[in-house]
Amino acid sequence: MDFETCDAAAAAKAFGLEELDARPSLMIWTTTPWTLPANLAIAVGPTYRYSLVRMDGSETIVASDLLAKVKAAVGAEKVEVLAETDGAKLVGLTYRHPFCEREGRVIGGEHVTLEDGTGLVHTAPGHGDEDWRVGRREGLAAYCPVRDDGTYDDTVPEWLRGMNIWDANPMVIRHLTESGHLVHHMQFNHSYPHDWRSKTPVIFRATEQWFIGVDRTMKNGQTLRGLAKDAVEHKVRFVPEWGRNRMRGMIESRPDWCLSRQRAWGLPIPAFKLPDGSAFMTPASVRAVAEVIRQKGSDAWFTESPATLLAGYDPAKDPQAPKGLQVASLEKLFDIFDVWFEAGSSWNSVLRARGQGIPAELYLEGSDQHRGWFQLSLLPALGATGAPPFKSLVTHGFVVDRDGRKMSKSLGNALEVEDLLKDFGAEVCRWWVSGLAFENDIRMDLEYLKAAGEAYRKLRNTLRFLLGNIGDLPAGDIVAEAVDTPPESLDGWAMGEFARVQGFVRDAYTRHAFREAHLALFDFCNDTLSSVYCAAAKDRLYCDRADGTRRRATQRAMNAVAEGLIRMLAPVLPHTADEAWRALKGADAKSVVFEQHVPITFAGAAGWPAVFAARESAMKALEEAKSQGIENSLDAGLVIPDADGTLKPFAAELADLMGVSRVTLDPAAKLVSVTDLREEPRCERSRKRDGTVRERQDGGLLSDRDAEAVGQ
């Protein structure tokens, strides 16, 4: 497309030529011919080089670097470069619009690129964000001759008036061809924005909208952007911490907030139109309308008259009312609020209005909401109260499939939450969720739910073992803290571990580090309890006298551990915890979710790490002994080195802890050795070969302990 320069002399001068016979033209290209009626300027890159060329007989201006491309594209045969100059020298030239009665200006623009086209960019401030911004800087009007219905208004040449813009495309091309301004015309495939639902192309029009200006100085002398940056930097806790960084970048670069939408439904912006066409909305008028909407619902805006809507409004008492305001002369405007303004006001309409207090402790959402709910709650709150509406922001990533791809119905890799709940149960799903590294993308597959189900059953079984073995503990024997437990006993070790885990889990919960809590709880159940404590305690639970001191001590400890463990599980597995809680406390006990943790202080003996180091060696030695035929560890005894006597205080517990029949501590030994006890008699009750087994009165083979327990 050619735009003729108005002043040939000025154009010639820009290129350092003395004179030029013809008026050179400015060559632009566009994929939207219908926007040409709104052309007000042509942008050039000030730092680029531009050539004045004679192309097939007419003089025109093109970016030097694009000359070859242009020549090829338009199929020009003869191209002669007359002169060359910097883009900056072209700025300020004027040109005649090819079919509108006006002049345009050449302006400089940093957005001009040399990737496509001619290096001269058609600029219509009424039809695009970037053009609008450049135009604003250059003092150009936001001229948009296209009306709401997609047709031209009366400011365009007669042959376009009232025409639909899509119909106008061929008309414009024909007109330019006939007037000799069209250099070339071709099919060009490129991506163009479409409405996501109707799949129809959208167009850009500059229209009047309501904005929240983020850089305006407010009454307190601050700008919203400034307040927001400060809040992000100093006043909000981010989990994970990188959310701060991300939000900072967004706050720094965000444009003004466009609050208004033109849609058929939504919450109306309570603005009216004055007879002179300007808008009317003051704090007092908004409050008056709000009262009507509170009583009648937001539809009132559409069903009631301005007089009714403003029944509670007295212009005389509103210092901000326009002079001589007549309520009867007002017309309603029908823009609605951006839905984010509603979502972003929930701290006010939910928390403050109901007296629940602001700021909220926590806002929790996906990482996309740094720009959404998080930011758009922060801005209104800062504007209205000067303070953020939340203390902490917790962000999670998005669920993706097992290969890390996002889930979508069209790809067929999406999972339905309803199905998962049905197939695996809500508690298993909760357990899975609690263990996620939620800060990142969350891979999701049925396999992972299956694994969560296995882990859940482990917890459940561990609880069941504890509860099943304390049933006969007399109520008077129950001491929640079990503080009288000897630190060197098996129970003392378990209590010490429990106290440690409890402290860790409580801290993890308060840090929103649910995964850490989840892992600690699982390890405690799987390792500390199931693999070690429960296994070692079986002998005394099953074979000691029912009311024996040692057995009762273990039951008291197990009771304390079970109670504390259930409390810790309650936030993640409420129903499982409740079920266990009722088994522990009675069927009519109040739900455990209303309980708090009861921090216990208990330290196991200092020598326990040494005991467990010995245990590890013992396990390996026993494994090796299998090749010699000692496959059942109760067929074995152990001799364990204890040069400095560290293990001595634990001597009574070592056999049960290591699953063997007896343990001897030897100050002189260097390595753990396994003793073959298969030749010794085995107690028929405890299956131990502890050296005291002999035939009793009733003919049974029993150890001393077992004989005593059954009264033999």
Added chain:
RNA sequence: GCGCCAGUAGCUCAGCUGGCUAGAGCACGCCCCUGAUAAGGGCGAGGUCGAAGGUUCGAGUCCUUUCUGGCGCACCA
């Protein structure tokens, strides 16, 4: 195109301000138990730390580039 994030055993993840032969759980293999039993226990194998450069006596850990994936934003005159 820009911003933020991630890429460590088959899987899910730890590895702080750089420093012993890179860890855990699950899954897997072998074995034990059969009074937690549609349970329980033991041992074991398994990793070029996405790739390529660079800094350093020394890098999974710092820098650069690059690839893959996620979220957001922008552009396509």
